[in-house]
Amino acid sequence: MMFRKLRFSGRTEWVLISIAIISFIIAVIQVSNYNEAAPYESSEETFLHSDLIAGAGSGSLVHAQKSERTKSILLPAGFNIPEDLVRNHLKDTASSEWPISQLLSREVLNQPPGEESHYRTHEPFSMYQESEEGDCEEDLKHTIEDLEISPREIIPGNFTRILEIVIEEHDKYKDPFYKYIRPILITHIRAEFEANLVNRFWYRLSGSSVWLKDYNVHFVVSRFMFADKGERSTPKASFVLAQVFDKNWHELQDVRLVFPTNDLGGEEDPTFHSDGQTFSSYRFPRILPVPFDFHADERNMGPEDPRLILVRNKNGHDEPVAIFNSHYDKFETKEDGTKESNAFRSMFMAFPFQLTKGKRHLPELSDENTDKLYFTKSLELEVEHHEKPKTCKNWSPMVSDFEREVNGGFDTSISFATNLENLEIVRCSLDTGKCGRLYKKSGDNIGPLRGGTAFVNLNSILKQQRHIPLHKLLPPGREVYFAFARAHLHKCGCGIGFYRPNMVVMVKDEARYSAESDGGKVEATKYFYRTLYVSDYLSLHVPIDPWYVDNPYGMCEGTNALIPNGIASWKLDSLTHKEGKWIANDNLKLQFSVSDFSVDRVDFNGVLNMLLNLKGNSAFLPPPSVKGTIFEHLKVTMPELGPQGELTESLAGVGKKNIECAIESSKKFCVAFAREQEYFKNEKPKVDKAEANKKLKDQIAEFQKMYEVEIAQESNKNQQLDNPEEEEDDY
Template identity: 25%
Template sequence: MYTISRKRPGRPVIISLCCVVIVLIIETYFALRLYETKISDPQPQRKASFYTAGKLIIFPLSFLTLKKEAKLYYNKYFNSKLTARDSIIVNVPENPIIPDLEFKHHTFDIYETKGEVLRSRENSHEKTQDKMKCELIVRTIDVKVSEAENRNCDLRKILRQFVNSNSTYYRELEQLIPDLTLQLDDDTIAEHWFQLIGSSVWLREYGVHLLTSRIVYSKTGDKDRPVVSLTYVQIFDQHWQELENAELIVPVVEQKEKRKILTKQSKSITYKIMLYPSFAFVPIYYNTKRHRPVFYGSEDPRLILVKNSLGFEEPIINYNLFHKTIARIKKPNDKSETKATGEINFEEVEVAEFYRSMYLGWLWRTQTGKGNVDPTDTKNKEHQYIKTKELMLPNGKRTKTEKNWSPFISYTDRLQSGKDEHIYFIYQYKDLRILKCSFESDLCEWTFQLTDSPNISQLRGGTQLMSITQFLDENLENNYSSMRKIKKSIWANFSKQLAKSQVDEVWIGVPRTALRRCGCGEKLYRPHIVTLARVKNTFALTQVSSSTDFDIDVLSWSGDADHKCVGNNLILPNGISHWQVDYDDRIAQEDVLTLSFSRADITVDIIYIRGVLKNILPLLTEVVKNWKHKAEFSNQLIYCAIEGAFEYCRKYKENVYSDWKSKAPEKL
């Protein structure tokens, strides 16, 4: 029998073991912290600004209250108790974060109204619009572009939520989408439902991006033959992370929307809750017994911010809609005819007429019933929808189809009245015609017409136009009021130069050309950059670019990457989401424009573009100095831009087929 003696370890050994254990614990702790950091925050610049396990309630900056007071207000006036999982936000970032992305150079041509050049060509007895002029008024600009970022949502998820909501809106539309539940169960949503036309604005009062998109249902699965289009609304934080189960506390402009009153700076302001994400309850006309396809619902919604009577920025959508009207016409009354005189009496009868018209929709206001889209509807007369308004042409007569109006707001008008009372639209770019529509009255008016004849060219639609004048004013103010004072701001110089010119206001926008059978597919859509200037009541295009794709990878219509010139080839600009100066780069001080666009009618994408305004402003200030004759030269710019678009199509087709041939041997 052997005995094992157990000696007690000495103190030095114990101390050594303790040290080893402590080191292991420390290393393990930091390893775990590092692991957690990598998992939870792989991209620090995209870390969410807000996080909550429950509801996220965001009050406007102008609410001027503490979080504790906001909680008391919420509990008292909205009859809702907050839980420990809910969060209230009262201090929000005023500007979105400019992401730390890789940018690459991208060049394109831009045509400008150099009056002396164009007039010299006029005197040479050559036709008004010719290619030689294009060569004399063109220059190339160089911007920087990021990779495209996708913002498509999970359609299966949001449609399941739509069904589960069992809202009055869903129950009303259920007869248009009777197979939705089955499609969810069979997982065939991707075959029939599509999301496109994303348009967003930055809500400074709430520190969020608000994005609308078009959710399309096609029974056959053909994107060109949808049954109905719905408008979906989401909000994102300053890093473009979506905020779900979020409530914006928004002011009520029309007091018929009954809510309890809160006090703000001795003013009585009524507030209500807007829950996101959600479908906007847009009133629509439909007839399930109609066999011919019509395309019901709100098509191509574009967002724009307006300043309302309370001084708040409010989002509205501009869209086209198929709707029903009732007209009274005189019809012969056959019974009244007499053999003696042969006279015929007439009687008035009501007949239904159908049009596709342009509408405005106020996302934060409501209306009861939908008499302004279907006057014979009685079943839904008590239902609540967003407030909408049909935009009527000056003569009060409707055309069968209206679409592709480019909206803009006048900053100088706003300064004069303290709010936005009108919205403007470029009705057509060629033979420039501009509408001015009051938010209150029924009829719009022509505020400018180069000609009174309709002339819809290939250049049309696209994004809203944003005021360069407003951009310069606001960035000049921010520049000198911030801690980063830059005494020799390039933006201050541009602002001074524009102020010396005769021009009252200048805008920038991104329309698109729609070319048919130019050599690549049935349709080819590409963005163009334009600038528009105004002196009193005279408007003119001062710059129009050639087609550009901003180095965006085009998706094929069919989904086959090797057949980009089969079907349609589309890059469709939808909205200027935000525009700001990167003051962190003190030397360059580049402007950063966020553009939303769609590809192949199936995506919601954004791209960041650096230096657009910085490149076009130097010559823009020269262009607008001598205003005379600018309006009459607008058509020359359109002519050059469209000629350039066809040339772009030709080169693009060559590149597509060259790439295809280079890849062909790999597939043999």
């Protein structure tokens, strides 16, 4: 009856109600503006303490909306694949009776559609241009104030459902890889389910994705970390978890992708053939069968921090490649003929949609127990003619648009920035993993600026539009790359280590000169890579979760980390120019992790628009409406070489002054963030965490006792088997 009473109330009541409503709206706007304007107010924790210790940060408790294509078989667009071949291939699998779907050519989306979101303006940050001299603040700094960003979205991962599929595939369908890793995994997972403690032992981080247009899906990989003791700082093993999401980021929680793959030539291969192409399939979500140095009694095993990038194979299909690092024991033969084991942390690339039988590409890992198993094709990346360092990490991959054209439209290699401070670029064969050095700046120091996302080739992004040809946007022979790196600051004022994203713009120029040889002069080519712009820290307006989950207000204890992992897509809707400026309508999707236990995403509007209009030694040509400047621009920004291949004039970007400026400004960000945390910590109510911590420890201790009983029972059962070879048949 309240509404009827309001309807017939007098004017005075309506005035009071109107004032109350207006006051409420003003209050909401003020709060909204306050949160938006404070660059360091991201200190508010995202989850309650009880949620964090239960695995919420990894997305395991996030309610995920299912895609309508869940429990279906997806065929790649453009292939003629008879249903009977698919059904025969999937005989005796969980997917044998699922409906089959395949996109029509007109339904294929080259880029995922934009999403409606409440964008807001990112707080101002600085881009520093390269110069051999000049003051950071006065001469090299460009303040960016108009970049738009969406709120943080968690990419969900239902641990219970993921591990249910692992157990089902192991028990019912005898998945060979799951049988292979059984000694460290399967019994433990069963015990987790029995004790209802799945989220205590699993973490998910370092997620990145690519858009698979032949299915209209996001293909997401992340580091799926198994901490058998419940401590994420000392994991037992890490795996590459692969998930599939539709164009609206709804997960296909149980789906099978049929994909074109390589032909191994064996009758028992898990493949089938149609229309001259070999195919295989996986059920997702799944742990990819990436080979690693496997010993049941060791720790920190397996692939870590995977990053995805798309390459175009010789058949013209775009396929994902995962770049990761992993411990790898290599054997060297000594002078007396004996072999000595040396431990390395090496870089690898894996092809999720290609197979290999055994570990033939990784001879140190090969053994008779794995010779009949099928793994994800994986290659160690080795720089030839250079001593192998003990630790290789954070290589940033990139694909050359020019080289793809020269090769006839497909890729034969991936290049990597292995060092950003003293820029070093290597090019690695997709067939062998062998690498050669393309460019090396003097100096070997790694420095605080480290690799984050893959570098995106902006030449290919600019080709998404047809209105303005590439030669009017870029000087001849130039490729422009963009990535989010991450500076690692040590004890800058907040915790032991502090990480945030930094934007990096790198250009590659080809310069030709006449070199002397025995037969006279020959044309030679020299490559120049330069970091033209580097930003200071970006907050992304993302709340930071504590490193130690039992201390929700201790943001500056341990490590404070927001790490960029991948650029999922970059869509350019239009490009024009007006009044001497480029006008680009573009959307970039970034994926990142917070405190090493989340997989998140945000969208940016206008990153390309910002890059096109940066002042100074820009990577791009000015718009046609700016007259009389192109020749001057080329003279300043393009390399000119003498007869010995030396630079005839200084070249902007060869130094690293901009990196120094960006790091110093990032340190100020860290100090300001720490100051904010101290304020918030003092203002927040004290929370007694003793009871929650004791409950967690008691749960883990009780679980360990139960698990030891399970292991003993399984050991006794195995000893009583009449045929000890029976389990080998499952491989």
